[in-house]
Amino acid sequence: MHGITNRQVYLSSRPTGVPRAENFSLRVAEVPALAEGEILIRNHYLSADPAMRGWISDVGGYWPQVAIGETMRAFAVGEVIESHHPEYTVGDRLMGIFGWQEYAAVSDKHVLLKVPDGDLSLSLYLGVLGLNGLTAYFGLLDIGAPKQGDTVVVSTAAGAVGSCVGQIGKLRGCRTVGIAGGPAKARQCLEEFGYDIAIDYKSNVNLDEALQAACPNGVDIYFDNTSGPISDAVMRQLRIGARIVICGTASYSSWNPWNSGPRPERHLIVKRARMQGFLATDYAPRYPEAVLTLANWVRRGEVRYAEEILEGVERAPESIERLYRGEHTGKLLIKLPAAQS
C-alpha cells in the first residue's frame, strides 16, 4: 500500500441506451502495491469518447463489456510516479487505457503511447494527438486512401475525430464537405476546420439535395461516424470507386435490438464501392510516426482542434451523455488536479 487515496468512477448500474451520470458512482480506494512489471500512473486528463457507450452496453463488441462495479474503462494521459517495468521511468508521460480514476496501477498492455517531450499540452494526446487524431489519420489515409481532388464527406464533422479528418483531407488536396448538427457547428466547420462546404442536417435542409449540390461529381470518400439516416443519404451520392470508412455509429444509442436501414449492397455493386470498418487501436505500432506527423501539423496550425474541459474526476459520469446530446465542442476531457502541477 502507498497510503495514496485514489478516487475512481465505476459503473454502478447498466444503462439502456446512452449511459447517464446516475449509472456511475464515485469511490475512494487505496492505491495497491505494484506487482513486477507494473507501473503507477498519476492521471492528468481523462477522456470521454462516444465508443464508451458500446463498451458499457453492447455484448459482443471488440472489447469485453465493462462489468458492474468495475472502474470505467477510459483513455487517459498521465505521468509515471513509480515503475516496476524496465521500459518506463518516473516522469515518463504516457497515454493509454488507464480508466476514470486519479491513479492507475497497470501493466504495459495498457500503455498505447509514450508521449514525446515537447511544447504541446498533454491534453492533446487524448484528442488531436491521441485516439481521435489517430483514428482520423489511419481511417482517412489507410482505409479511405484519398487522392488529390477527391470529394470527402465527413459526418459529425465538427467533432473530435471528424474535424481532424476534414483537415487532413484538405492537406491531401481533397474537397471536403462536413455534415454537422446546428448552425454553430456548421460555422465552426467552415471557419475553424477549413471545410469547403458545411451542411447543417438539423436545419430545414433536404439532405439528398444538399449533398447533390455539394458533391456534383459524387462522393469519393465518406468518413462515417454516425450510421443512420445521414449515411443513407450519402450512400445515394457515391461516385464509382467510392470508399466508405466506418468509424462510429453515433446515430444509435443502442444495438439491442439491432438497427435496420436501407441495404447497402446494390450501391456497392453499382458504384464498385467499398465499405470498411476499422479500430485505431489496431495501429498501435505505427502511433509514433502518426503522432509526429499530427504534432507537426498542429504546430504549423494546419490542423486545428477544439477542447471542452470538465474539472475533476467527479465530472466524468456526465460526460458520455453530453457527447450524445451533441452540445460539446471538439474534444471533451476531464482535467484532474495533477494537471495543474
Added chain:
Amino acid sequence: MHGITNRQVYLSSRPTGVPRAENFSLRVAEVPALAEGEILIRNHYLSADPAMRGWISDVGGYWPQVAIGETMRAFAVGEVIESHHPEYTVGDRLMGIFGWQEYAAVSDKHVLLKVPDGDLSLSLYLGVLGLNGLTAYFGLLDIGAPKQGDTVVVSTAAGAVGSCVGQIGKLRGCRTVGIAGGPAKARQCLEEFGYDIAIDYKSNVNLDEALQAACPNGVDIYFDNTSGPISDAVMRQLRIGARIVICGTASYSSWNPWNSGPRPERHLIVKRARMQGFLATDYAPRYPEAVLTLANWVRRGEVRYAEEILEGVERAPESIERLYRGEHTGKLLIKLPAAQS
C-alpha cells in the same frame, strides 16, 4: 442489306419484379449493312443472367435501362461472318454483349473476349470461361483476397458463379461452405463442386446455428450473390478482418422500393471487416490471363461446371424467371441453330 433474316427477342413491356416470358416478344428483322468498324456475328449461344433483371427494371444501375422495343441486352458467343474491323476476321469466335438475337452487327465496344482456339465448347465462354467464371475469379481472388486456411462462405453456392467460387477457393487452400436452396443443390455442392460443407437454407435449418457449426472460427470471406436474410446470418459470424464480396442481390426481385435490413456498420467496426462491390466487366483487360487459368483448371477437372441448355431463341424470354425460381442447375444457356454447324 444481307438478305439474312434475324430473329430477335425484344423487351415489349416493363415488368414489376422478375421479368417473365410475356414481357418479351419475338420479331424478325433484316440484318443491316455493316458500317465501317463493325462486325457481323452469328450467335451460337445466348446467356441468361440474374443481372438481367436489374438491366430491365432498375433505374440508376451501372448500365442504362433496356428500353421498350430494344433487343434484349445479353452476353452471347458467336462467330464473325463478316468484318469491317481490322482486328477481327471471318471465323473469329467472340464473346461479348451481342443480345438475344441470332445475328449481331456491332462495334468493337461490344466485344469482351476473343475466344482462343481449342478443345473446349464455345458454350463455356458464357459460363465457367465467361462472365460467370470471370466474376468468380476476380471477385474471389481480387476482392476476397483468400489466404490458405481461410473459411469461405458462398451464397447461391451451386449456381454458375457460386460453384466456380467454391472450387477456386479450394484450389487456394480454403475451407469452403456453400449455402444453396434444396437438397439436390446441397448434394451437388458436396459431390460436384467440392464444398467442405453445404447448408440447405430451404430445409428446416436454423441458419445462425448451421453457420456457427460450419465456421467455428468465423467467416473470413463471404462471397455474396443474394443480399437478404442469408447475408444477415453470415454477417453475424464474421471473423476479424473478414472480406465480404458483394456480387449480386438475387434475394430481391426489385429495388423499388429500396430493400431494408439489419445495418452492417457495427459488424464492420467490431470485426474490422470490409464489404466491397465489383463488376467483372471492369476487369476486361485481364480477361485473357484469367480465361487461360480457368481453362486449365477446367481441363484438369479442378473446376467443374454444370449447364442447362434451352434450344432456340424463342426460349430466351422464359429464362430469367427460371433463374429466379432457382429450378435450373448451373449455367442457363440458350443454344441457337448456328451452334450445330
